């Protein structure tokens with residue numbers, strides 16, 4: 320059994336190492352550190368572990384299931400943090416998601432966007448959202464095809480109660496980071512293309528991409544949000 324003070328130190332050490340790598344990737348690519356925001360992906364990790372990473376300095380938490388997130392939020396309501404939904408959202412859970420999350424990265428259909436918009440109107444809330452793109456064409460993954468992105472952005476951007484702020488992707492898991500790079504680059508090109516078309520607002524700037532094993536490559540290609548779980552919390556399942 321590891322004592323809380325020790326695990327707290329381990330978390331602080333892991334966060335410092337991640338921060339150093341983010342800094343270095345920003346320097347390599349001529350980007351400012353402020354352009355990249357770290358999301359601590361707390362799915363499957365206990366409320367106690369989440370408290371430790373927040374005490375170490377993480378300000379945004381990412382969860383992929385509404386119910387799991389809600390349970391932790393209840394236990395951690397004293398913390399000043401943002402909660403972002405990064406996993407697939409079923410329409411019937413959209414209302415609750417709108418109530419409890421600060422941002423939704425995983426909008427993957429017009430129907431879901433419309434549902435979130437309606438729920439926002441009812442809740443008197445405006446929700447920042449990202450459109451999730453499935454660039455690898457993997458059947459097991461959520462997200463819209465690249466070819467659909469401009470038309471979908473145009474329609475989602477017109478919904479009055481949500482704020483379309485950019486794109487999100489989970490590329491294929493590949494050990495060779497140079498093989499992952501084209502997926503990140505493609506997402507940036509898609510964002511730039513949509514902006515050029517003038518069909519979205521000025522806030523359409525975000526690229527949510529990069530996880531524990533590939534976040535530096537994602538930053539080099541323009542990531543504005545990196546979603547980091549295991550590199551921060553330790554191995555999933557023991558947290």
Ligand SMILES: *Cc1c(COP(=O)(O)O)cnc(C)c1O
Nearest residue numbers: 360383405530531546547548549
């Ligand atoms: C789990 C998850 C992450 C974090 O993955 P790690 O490899 O643990 O960093 C990032 N994004 C999404 C959508 C996830 O589901």
